[in-house]
Amino acid sequence: MQDVMELVTGATGYIGTRLLRRLAGEGRGVRALARTPERLEPAVGVEPIRGDLVTGAGLARALDGCATAYYLVHSMEAASANGGGFGDRDRTAGERFAAAAADAGVERIVYLGGIEPAGGPKGAPLPLSAHLRSRLEVERILLDAVPGSTALRASIVIGAGSSSFRILVRLVERLRVLPLPAWRANRTQPIAERDVIEYLARTPSVPGAAGRSLDIAGPDVVTYGDMIGRIADAMGVGRMALGLGVSLTPPAAAVVAAVTGQPLELVRPLMESLESDLLPHDAGEAPRLYGIRPLHFDRSVDRALREWESLEPLGAR
Ligand SMILES: NC(=O)c1ccc[n+]([C@@H]2O[C@H](COP(=O)([O-])OP(=O)(O)OC[C@H]3O[C@@H](n4cnc5c(N)ncnc54)[C@H](OP(=O)(O)O)[C@@H]3O)[C@@H](O)[C@H]2O)c1
Known part of the structure; x- marks a missing residue:
């Protein structure tokens, strides 16, 4: 075993992988x-551990001797898969993980979450x-x-592999006319996958990031x-x-889920955040603290589409 161990949770997920x-x-x-270590990509030097943040199974063993623990889990899956809504499951998972990390003497949890609207x-x-x-x-649970x-x-x-990006690409791929509800005029600052991974990987060696919540974003609004x-x-x-004057999130989410083939339990909460x-x-x-120069939006889209097409076909290209 190496001297310094780091734990990655959500290791089968998009960012975790x-x-x-x-x-x-x-x-x-x-x-x-x-939860299913058999689904992990095999990699030299990676020790797989079976565990579940909601039940707490495997946590003590996974965290033992770790200085850093990456928290890359969320529960936007059908309620029947694990009981309760995603808010309850994620609170339970956060509390179980936070307590186990504090007990194990972890120095830093690195969490990837969402921007708080200004x-x-x-x-x-x-x-x-x-x-x-x-x-x-x-x-808040983890930082406390x-x-x-x-x-x-x-x-x-x-x-x-990003769910929200995949939804947008599938809509463009599959619909010739794109009905865009009122939220089309709302603004955000998407970030390239390359930069997210860079921030996450460097965080343990950036002392100025300890005890902080930091917004990370690309350069384009x-x-x-x-x-x-x-x-x-x-x-x-x-x-x-086709610009629409209303937001229509619940019915629109059902249509988007059907067109893109993504689960409604994922699409609806993501669409509610567009409001x-x-x-x-x-x-x-x-960027100042980490010395990272983030990629422009169009470059990050090109890179993502290139990777997508190297793995699976993309229609309408
Ligand atoms: N993708 C984005 O655009 C984006 C943007 C901003 C922030 N984030 C944040 O980044 C983090 C990771 O997102 P992602 O896109 O990588 O999500 P993802 O692909 O859906 O991965 C979620 C991971 O959580 C795991 N998980 C769920 N419930 C679990 C449990 N009870 N115990 C253990 N593992 C569990 C899943 O494991 P299974 O394989 O077993 O289901 C999966 O590995 C999340 O906090 C998300 O909010 C993502």
Whole structure:
């Protein structure tokens, strides 16, 4: 066993898989916790551990001797799979993990969560979607239990495996006319997968990030409508946008789930988070602290589409 061990949870997920590859590639001592370790990508130097954050199974063993623990879990899956809604499951998972990490003497939990929307006109707080509320609740639980922890807060991650990006690409791929509800004018700052992995991998060696919540974002402010248009351009397809005056989230989510083939339990909470601007409070702070120059939106879309097509076919290209 290596002197310094790091634990990656959510190791079968989109971000977890890529982070695990990166840490193992650097020769860092890594444990990977998964409910189904058989699904982990085999990698030299990675010790798989079977565990479940909601039940707490396997946590003590996974955290034993770890200085850093990456928390990359969320529970947006059908309620019947694990009982309760995602908010309850994620609170339980966060509390179990936080207590076990504190007991094990972990120095830093590194968490990837969501951006807290900045205030509306005159600084009034904006209403939070259930998904963002839950992500911020888990962040608070983890930082309270292990005060040297770091929470990185991101909007949409642009990458071939990212659920939210995949939904947008599938819509462009499968619909010739794109009905865009009122939220099309809301703004956000998506971040390239490359940069998210860079921030996560470097966090344990950035002392100034300890005990902090930091917004991480790409350099471009885009509306959701622009994002869809620029993804269509990158795919080389013409699509007609049909602007609607209302948001229609519950019925629209059902249509989007059907068109994209993604579970409604995932699509609906993600769409509810489109209802307001989702902009970082200080987009310059994390790049300064980490020395990272984030990729532009169009470059990150090109990279993601290239990776996607190297793995599976993408129609309408
Ligand atoms: N992707 C984005 O655009 C984005 C943007 C901002 C923030 N984030 C944040 O990044 C983190 C990771 O997201 P992701 O996109 O990688 O999600 P993901 O692909 O859905 O992965 C979620 C992971 O959580 C695991 N998990 C769920 N319940 C668990 C439990 N009870 N015990 C142990 N593991 C459990 C899943 O394991 P199974 O394989 O067993 O289901 C899976 O490995 C989340 O906190 C998310 O909010 C993502």
